[in-house]
Amino acid sequence: MRRGLVLGGGGVLGAAWAVGALRAVEEETGWRPGEAEVILGTSAGSVLGTLLAAGVGTADLTDHQRGLDLAAGPLAGVGFGYEEALGGALPPLPRPGFGSPGLLRATVRNPRGYPFLTMVSAAAPTGRASVAPVGELVRGLVGEAAPGGWPLRVVSVDYGTGRRVVFGDPGQPPAPVAEAVMASCAIPGWFAPVELDGHRYVDGGCWSATNADLMLGRGLDEVYVLAPMALRPGWPDGRGEVRGPVGAVREWRRRDRPRGVLVQLVGRYRRVVTRQLFREVRALRAAGVRVQVLAPTLEDLAAMGPNMMDPLRRALTLETALHTTARALRG
Numbered sequence: 001m002r003r004g005l006v007l008g009g010g011g012v013l014g015a016a017w018a019v020g021a022l023r024a025v026e027e028e029t030g031w032r033p034g035e036a037e038v039i040l041g042t043s044a045g046s047v048l049g050t051l052l053a054a055g056v057g058t059a060d061l062t063d064h065q066r067g068l069d070l071a072a073g074p075l076a077g078v079g080f081g082y083e084e085a086l087g088g089a090l091p092p093l094p095r096p097g098f099g100s101p102g103l104l105r106a107t108v109r110n111p112r113g114y115p116f117l118t119m120v121s122a123a124a125p126t127g128r129a130s131v132a133p134v135g136e137l138v139r140g141l142v143g144e145a146a147p148g149g150w151p152l153r154v155v156s157v158d159y160g161t162g163r164r165v166v167f168g169d170p171g172q173p174p175a176p177v178a179e180a181v182m183a184s185c186a187i188p189g190w191f192a193p194v195e196l197d198g199h200r201y202v203d204g205g206c207w208s209a210t211n212a213d214l215m216l217g218r219g220l221d222e223v224y225v226l227a228p229m230a231l232r233p234g235w236p237d238g239r240g241e242v243r244g245p246v247g248a249v250r251e252w253r254r255r256d257r258p259r260g261v262l263v264q265l266v267g268r269y270r271r272v273v274t275r276q277l278f279r280e281v282r283a284l285r286a287a288g289v290r291v292q293v294l295a296p297t298l299e300d301l302a303a304m305g306p307n308m309m310d311p312l313r314r315a316l317t318l319e320t321a322l323h324t325t326a327r328a329l330r331g
């Protein structure tokens with residue numbers, strides 16, 4: 001069976017959740033995610049995808065997230081300051097003005113030609129933080145290798161045109177893995193865009209938090225989709241199941257009674273992401289591809305909190321994902 005792996009974006013906590021989910025997948029199914037025929041990564045998912053493609057196992061990913069020293073393997077002796085590498089839970093004050101006025105005009109003129117997330121990203125101010133620490137981590141593992149010879153594919157968005165770019169695919173712009181991953185992680189309004197050959201690139205999540213539809217036409221039989229920014233569409237709650245993105249958000253609000261503007265915005269964003277994911281999954285299934293979707297449950301959301309860049313919640317998010325994902329895989 002030819003399997004693919006989609007690793008969606010989600011910031012610092014999305015990565016921690018995905019690591020726990022990946023470990024649970026291997027423990028529950030016996031399949032090693034790093035052996036996927038195609039590994040498609042967006043934003044934080046591109047970092048994890050690179051580590052898997054470089055031979056890092058899920059056990060080592062989990063221990064590295066826990067801050068343990070690894071005696072062997074690609075991550076042996078490799079340190080990464082999860083708490084401080086990306087500047088903490090809040091971004092520096094962004095530059096005034098729209099991040100991409102040209103793209104914003106294009107989305108307003110042709111709103112059906114772009115996802116809603118692209119329009120919002122174009123209107124965001126230009127961030128000042130740097131994704132260089134992520135690039136250094138990747139470069140330390142793979143050097144100047146390009147993704148084309150690997151199963152790895154990295155999604156970013158051209159900030160001038162709004163075009164979705166898949167680094168590593170034929171006909172796409174060439175870039176070393178480290179630069180491609182940095183481009184995929186450059187969240188508008190938080191991080192500065194990454195410039196490559198005269199083009200500015202930003203987070204692949206500006207098009208979709210998962211981009212799972214890009215797995216179409218790759219000859220895959222089954223695809224695992226890990227979507228840290230989506231909501232699990234159904235789970236037992238003692239009174240039946242909550243189904244669909246709207247119901248999931250309502251149940252989250254009813255049960256946890258979140259407060260604050262940030263929580264409300266994140267809830268709306270998760271609903272948009274989940275709806276888009278549903279469309280992508282339907283397209284894959286219509287093409288005859290089996291799809292296994294893994295996304296956070298209400299228990300995961302409580303562990304994460306509203307700020308997906310809050311490094312202080314990493315440990316709790318990781319441990320929670322280990323058992324919620326295992327439970328989901330058991331049915």
